[in-house]
Amino acid sequence: MRSKFAIAAVLLVLLLGAAYVVSQRSPSKALPLEKLVIAVNTEYVGVCGVVAAQRQGYFADENLTVVVQPHSSGKSSMQAVLENRADLGTVADIPVMFAAVAGTPVRVVATLFRTEKDHGLVGRRDRGITGPASLKGKRVGVTQGTSAHFTLDVFLNWQRLSANDITIVNYKPEALPEALYKGEVDAVASWEPFLGEIRSHLGDNAVSFSGEDVYESIYNIVGMQQYVLAHPETVRRVLRALMSGNRYCRDNPEVMQPLLAATAKQTKEAVLAAWPSYHFEIELDQGLVLALEDRARWAIRNRMAASDQMPNFLEYIYLDGLSAVAPSSVTIIH
Template identity: 55%
Template structure:
């Protein structure tokens, strides 16, 4: 091979290699541009959970703490709060599919059982004996619980305040027939008693405090200690719980941390929970010592639901005549997975 031909072949090889290198570089550049222009997908997007609750109620402290302290986010969920003034309304939101979970006292769960609604309690998150009671007007002769006889009493029917009123009257050897009950929404109580439409109101905090503030020295309050223990629960539709067992465990783990925060740091938790609210009073600050923030599934819940069902049947608040098996209205798997020691329900 002559020198000229050798140089010609060598030049062609070099040119071929240069073209290949150019094409490889072009390909790498195009891939790079595609990558930087295409938004990266997050490794794990936050799952949305809607909770129907009463943010004014102290029993929601563990929810507030779990959200504000980032416990929900740590579990990979973002919680949207849907505000309601009663557990009865929160339960209805869950039943109507407007919320994934709701916070309710035991009475709405009791009625759900009597009505055979497919809901389940995933945990009790709060207990206290000093958040339900009765506010009365002194100028209407209400100075002690027995003075309720013959009086007009405001109440939200089929709620824990309805049951509390019945228990109060029973302690005074009175019955619901000895008073005239007038049905109101909780947010209507303060105006009703201030205007004198009723002589007394059976309710819960923060509505008791609001009414006492409005009435001033003309008001008197009887708390439900030794009459009714409030059991505040988280409920959901059975279908949602069955389809989202891991989500339920995430919610429970976050609420467990929130409950610990509310118990271990009561002053900070109270300030955080009541931020922006007009319910921070000396009496309420002192009451925090009696509050128990803890996620449990206790046998006492079933006993309370059975007692309340008998009360509802006796007072013809339902057309049912038999007490349901309330074990069917409790979801055990979630708590047994994340905190088995807190499950004392016999099953």
């Protein structure tokens, strides 16, 4: 009789465990189906978590129907959010900073991804680009108001040069490679995958300068204050799905690397080589606040900002969502 009770107890524990697993995998079955649009820079490896969440069904597990709206830059994704063409968007720190300095009510929901090795410059050797100092007097293409613009400015400063020592030509990110090939500019400042595409096309004629020590890309998911505050449960569901997506990226690089290579228009070898520098973590870290303040000082000093006043960036970060889902991932002092 005792053995029967023991077997029954074991079965009960197993059943409860299975139920727990199912509840963890499908936490939102009681929640209503919700549709939302996420503006995504689909040509950037940093959005791996979004791609995985869509591909592996993590959004669906949260009863979310997500439309991924493709863009070629975080600046473009931010514009879609500002114009209410998307509910959320993936965007680097620079567009967030510009919006906050202008007083635009955006909210960072979480940081998706960080890396320090995907920005830089590429110049043409046959245009006299041989080293950093040779940029003086040259035409340099860049997408103004982006992380590449910040990288270029800091890089010049490190070489004891300034924006006045070069001619800056503004292009959309996807237009930069062709501008360099045609000789409209002598060098470009950009990010991957565009830099890799240019190096591959130019071969020995390419001269590269890494932005590794100049700029760390902090890639985030953002929304307008009105949407974020009105949809707290949706935000939590999105964050849970993205956490699962990022975990999948970390645990299954052999699956995601070729997929991202195709999405980001990079070679598998390029993605593989850079993979160790990619940090797929959903977080809200104090470093984000410090980075936003640093970028704001740059924009104000160069008279690119809508105001000369430093905003309180805590007012532009939504802490409640991630605090509810993963409180240990919130290290912002508040």
